Amino acid sequence: MTSSDILSFDDRPFVVQLDAFSGPLDLLLHLIREQEIDIADIPIATIAEQFLAAIEKLGINQAADYLEMAARLLRIKIRLLLPQPLDDDEWEDPRAELVRRLLEYEQTREVADLLSSRATARAERFPRGWIPDPPQPLPPEIIIDLEGVVGAVERVIDAMQQPIIHRVVPRPLDIEGATKRIRELLAGRSRLDFQEIVGERPHVSLVISVLIALLELARLGEALLVQAKPFEEFTIVGESPSAAA
């Protein structure tokens, strides 16, 4: 049989495409249905040749699954050619297993078609399309057991080489006081050094208080902060119309 034969059986157009078949059983079933062959009495010799021609035509002859089926068909064909034993009870139809598989596959196809139409119907109904972003995941549950905590504390203590003890003395910032003091000083003179406001060896909290107070006064337009160079001492100029120049 040549490849042109595969194009027509009984003069009917016979067009096959590679992706039209989901496997060798599908192709086999197609050949059988196309020619209205009784599945229980398959003319194996004909079908085997058509199958081989078809996979060659389709360019799928490299596919192991198809080749395996082709080999199987040829084996069945050969076995049918062997003389049958006289005793019928001993003889079994070499096509039986193939027929069983074809029927099973046909049934699978029927279910697949059913699923396909169900999925198509279902696909015509849409769920809500916009789902808000999930909020931040909830924090993990925290499991605390005393033993674990004690153990962790001991590990931390062991890891510490020297205990460092800090003494913390509360000394709140006094921005109001600093502001008042700067205003008083500026009332007497037009220029001040930062040092003059905070005095010798000031506490850090005083420095910060004064700094914030100065920035606030500058914002209010009561003082001008002048610094000649970066990192240099800066001068506070009282911002009255006369002192601005």
Next chain:
Amino acid sequence: MSANHLAQLLEAALFSASHPLTLNELRGLEPDVSPADVRKALEALREHYETDEHAFELVELAQGYQLLTRREHAEALTEARIAHRPRKLSAASLETLAIIAYREPVGRAEIEEIRGVAADGVLKHLQDRDLIDVAGRGEGLGRPLLYRTTDTFLAMMGLNELSELPRLDQLAVALRPLAEELPETEGEGEAVPAEEQPEDS
């Protein structure tokens, strides 16, 4: 809609989920509410959507509840490119799903035997799409993975449970027991060595 607080909560929940919610999940919305209360409120919602001709309806899917638009709007929505039909499954995927749905839990070898094609690519694809998952391991050589269909599969098919599919003997192609069909077929015969591992399915 009535001022029923439970019905409102249920609607809010169903509205903000893109997948079916089970009765248990819905019960979590309100403490001390019985399954019967939830069912009654759901029924009221269903009726309300029907009576007031809302564009969506309450559907039971995958043993849960979900709001879905009515089929009659499908065409207008897809033509206006507002909603999109999901991609169709390939024949290979559908056949594999068909086999798993009716035989689960089932291993790769059996699926390949029925389809006559290697199945690993399709199985992976179906797993990635969450249409099947691994149910466990079989007893045989190499303890093969066994597959089953998922709730996503049910939801995709518009099924509440697998038993809604027709029984195999209700299909047009009913597989009669082999013995009836072809009395002479037991045992493949020695002439075909190593060809066919006897499957016990």
Next chain:
Amino acid sequence: MSANHLAQLLEAALFSASHPLTLNELRGLEPDVSPADVRKALEALREHYETDEHAFELVELAQGYQLLTRREHAEALTEARIAHRPRKLSAASLETLAIIAYREPVGRAEIEEIRGVAADGVLKHLQDRDLIDVAGRGEGLGRPLLYRTTDTFLAMMGLNELSELPRLDQLAVALRPLAEELPETEGEGEAVPAEEQPEDS
């Protein structure tokens, strides 16, 4: 809801759209409908949701129209974790996560050897869900990506750190027996990882 066909279509569209819809997009639903018609129908919908005390409302944002659940339900939804119910992880995902958690950083090849199944789909899925991320690249051929679990994974498991996981030898269904089984599985048999590091971290 009135029998107004346009209002139904608009509701269907607003319900199923994945983004806020502009007046123009909404007009695409029905030929020859004027912006005024659409606005009127939208207003009717808005009023209906209000009057019937639906759990959602029609909101006009800069980008267009949208149906959103009312604020007052947010808490109940979050508490019931329905708005963002984590989908159940498939067995494939769980197995892969378990392998990564116990062996991290670990490459795809090793995961595939243990599970006996291709892992790229699952790995992508887990990455998408922020349960694993890439820890770096291995030394071997092609410098494979190495994966590790994320803080999200820990949070989901209710763990503070990976070391809180039960040790491998305490696990009833440990990963190790699975690996020991490998030589029997068809094909991949020879490639059993030689390193069976007893890790306890």
